[in-house]
Amino acid sequence: MTHVTKSFIYGIPKAELHLHLEGSLEPELKLQLATKNGIDIGQTTVEEVQKSYQFNDLSSFLGVYYPAMNVLQEEEDFYNLAMAYLRRVKEHNVRYVELFFDPQAHTTRGVAFETIINGYYRATQDAKEMGIRAHLIMCFLRDMSAESAMEHYEMSLPYHELILGVGLDSDERNNPPLKFQEIFARAKEDGLHLTMHCDIDQEHSIQNIHDVLHVIGVERIDHGTNIVEDPKLVDYVIEHNIGFTCCPVSNGFVTKDMKGKEIVELLHKGAKVTVNSDDPAYFQSYISDDMFALAEKENLTEADIIQLAKNSFEIAWMSDEDKKVYLDEIDAYVSAQ
Numbered sequence: 001m002t003h004v005t006k007s008f009i010y011g012i013p014k015a016e017l018h019l020h021l022e023g024s025l026e027p028e029l030k031l032q033l034a035t036k037n038g039i040d041i042g043q044t045t046v047e048e049v050q051k052s053y054q055f056n057d058l059s060s061f062l063g064v065y066y067p068a069m070n071v072l073q074e075e076e077d078f079y080n081l082a083m084a085y086l087r088r089v090k091e092h093n094v095r096y097v098e099l100f101f102d103p104q105a106h107t108t109r110g111v112a113f114e115t116i117i118n119g120y121y122r123a124t125q126d127a128k129e130m131g132i133r134a135h136l137i138m139c140f141l142r143d144m145s146a147e148s149a150m151e152h153y154e155m156s157l158p159y160h161e162l163i164l165g166v167g168l169d170s171d172e173r174n175n176p177p178l179k180f181q182e183i184f185a186r187a188k189e190d191g192l193h194l195t196m197h198c199d200i201d202q203e204h205s206i207q208n209i210h211d212v213l214h215v216i217g218v219e220r221i222d223h224g225t226n227i228v229e230d231p232k233l234v235d236y237v238i239e240h241n242i243g244f245t246c247c248p249v250s251n252g253f254v255t256k257d258m259k260g261k262e263i264v265e266l267l268h269k270g271a272k273v274t275v276n277s278d279d280p281a282y283f284q285s286y287i288s289d290d291m292f293a294l295a296e297k298e299n300l301t302e303a304d305i306i307q308l309a310k311n312s313f314e315i316a317w318m319s320d321e322d323k324k325v326y327l328d329e330i331d332a333y334v335s336a337q
């Protein structure tokens, strides 16, 4: 039990830094797009779609996640997907977002890179009218080849102004960070920010976390809570202000454990831990729901929630001046309670 109210959590200004746009495809929109684009997805009602969400680990989740993307065909579809997410999190007082997208999941189905990026980017621009600043992070699928990642990186070059950073997602098993060392070095040289998924309880988890920090040189780690197994690495991330984008509800689906103890241990040690939703349409949990679930499970205090919200701006890829504006907003919110 926590004494923090749901309304305090929903209302506190926050940034979301770990959100897969394709993971925000709600059943209603999926069915609507399937009808519009004449695609048979095998289900015709929301209930049937929800029933198809049977997963108990990362691989089985990804097995449901990728085929669903077939309904995304035209620029407008990508735009509408991103806008639906933005409208939804406006209710959670999300003020700033960095959105993951997976171009390879679409180009491999014959959708042009420009269709994807133009749709998503237009939504980030229209987000301003909602009072949300939005940016894009292009992810590479780690279960595809390094050559494919490089090809997509080169496809993205004419659109570099539209991308804030690069990330790495999908199935970590047998796809370690170093497979993508060259492309991340190139992206860094080109001035892009770097993050990588270190999924929960993976084989060679600590080695992979070591490599993303000491060889790739990421600024943030997505998930990554297995780091608690190695105190030296924990000291390193605290000293270097490396951020963690944790997703407790998602963790509960793919590992049967929210990893709340690990998240809170890191938070209380001073690591820049944040709470995010990952794939909210699949895990039926948007950012404040994740924060509330963690608060309930780990008995969080208001001070913990304030720290999580502050961390979300502190590890965002924005100027110190901009960070201060949002941090002041949090202080004003707290004072007004």
Ligand code: ADE
Pocket (backbone or CB within 6 Å): 020, 023, 058, 169, 170, 171, 197, 199, 250, 278, 279
């Ligand atoms: N793609 C979408 N969600 C993901 C996750 N939780 N881990 C790895 N890849 C993903």
Ligand code: ZN
Pocket (backbone or CB within 6 Å): 018, 020, 169, 197, 222, 278
């Ligand atoms: Zn993720």
